[in-house]
Amino acid sequence: MSDNAITVPPEIANAIDTAHRIAVITHVAPDGDAIGSCLGLTHLLRNLGKDAIPVCQDPVPYIVNWLPGVEEFVRKAPADVDLVISIDLSSIDRMGDAYDAGTLGHIPLVNIDHHVTNTYFGHVNWVEPRAVAACEMVYHLALAFGYPITPQIATYILTGLLTDTRGLRTANVSARVLRVVTHLVELGAPIGEITELTFNRRPLAIVKLWALALPNLRVEPEGIIWLVITEAMRQEAGYDEPGDGGLVSFISTAEEAYIGVVFTEKPDGTVNVSMRARPGYDVARVAFALGGGGHPQAAGATIDGPLDTAVQRVIHALREALTEQKAARAAVPQPAHAGK
Ligand SMILES: [Mn+2]
Incomplete structure (x- = not known):
């Protein structure tokens, strides 16, 4: 692999292995990458036999409201989880009311994010500003730990990757990113349909x-x-x-x-x-x-x-x-x- 390969901290696999009920929380005023990465990771975890719950304080925006499973989001993380994973957010307050530090503060928190402004608020922090989307990190995580990527998960991941790159139009779209896109399409993500529903449609x-x-x-x-x-x-x-x-x-x-x-x-x-x-x-x-x-x-x-x-x-x-x-x-x- 080339020198711009993205590596995943093994501590994350350890945290997931020992957890049973996991809240996956994304940021307030979610965008396509927030929703896609949160649902993608939730479904990866469920396929491992985990009880995973997607959490977001605010409603799913129209841009990705066509994704299957968007109705599964809850507004606030339940108190009885044994692991919290935050995804696509740079500071703890970006979870808003979804994360109550009073009830969840003692529970291990894994922070997965690609924002250069991340404050490293988790117990485990994987911050990778070279990733064009949190969804790209979910892809590398799945590959690194051997978690199967179903067509539905590939669809979540590709949708978020496409939204954060405005349809592969941002300056950070590299050969690595295009390889990820190619692989996601091979895994069953319908790129034409995603593009049509996400970019060619608004209220x-x-x-x-x-x-x-x-x-x-x-x-x-x-x-x-x-x-x-x-x-x-x-x-x-x-x-x-x-x-x-x-x-x-x-x-x-x-x-x-x-x-x-x-x-x-x-x-x-x-x-x-x-x-x-x-x-x-x-x-x-x-x-x-x-x-x-x-x-x-x-x-x-x-x-x-x-x-x-x-x-x-x-x-x-x-x-x-x-x-x-x-x-x-x-x-x-x-x-x-x-x-x-
Ligand atoms: Mn993002």
Whole structure:
């Protein structure tokens, strides 16, 4: 195997071997990778004879609501488990109400994640930022320990891998990743059907929400493109799920932009900040400074409102970060293909 092979800590197999009832918890406001990795791991464990429960505080988003088994999610981990595995989350609070430290704090916690901002909060921590998705880690885990990957598990894993790479369109998609994809297809994951259901389909209410939000698009001189989604817009559009349905990725395609941001006002008055950066630029550090996390090219945080104050604070931080990053890039000769 090439030098970028991903290895799995054997401690994880030991933890699984001795456990009987396992809560597999993923993050609040789940995305496709959260749901896919959580269900994929849950089903791997069940096929080993374990009693495994997928747990997520928030509902499954429409993008992956077609996956079999999404109705099995519970909102809160039961207290009588003997192992907790967290998947696709960088800090313990990202489990939200799904993890009650009062009842579960003494139970072994295995932290499996691919976010560079991970805080190593588990008893066993497998943090692999080279993995393009938590789902890729589930794949390597299954292979390393000889856990069988059924067609249904391959479907979960490939779905999350495709969502976190936006359909294999992110800069981190390497030959290794394509080998994983090929193997998952060989194992029975229907890639064409997954792509159709996941990427070529959204509720009409989202299209209406975009129509309401886009007239207020703003562009900062540094190359930051942003807009806000207010609670009123969400109500008018009739879209009641969290998230922006991919709007931040859409506005970030403007070629004048280095960074794209969508601010979403939440019913409780907090503001969700979702950010994207072109390859070579980094929004993860700003997200981390705001109390959130993510990857250099895609990161987010939830911060205090009101909306106007939140926008000013984040745009100010991003202008400073972008100016610094441009200066750092200017100091080093860049290859011609390395972006703007
Ligand atoms: Mn992920």
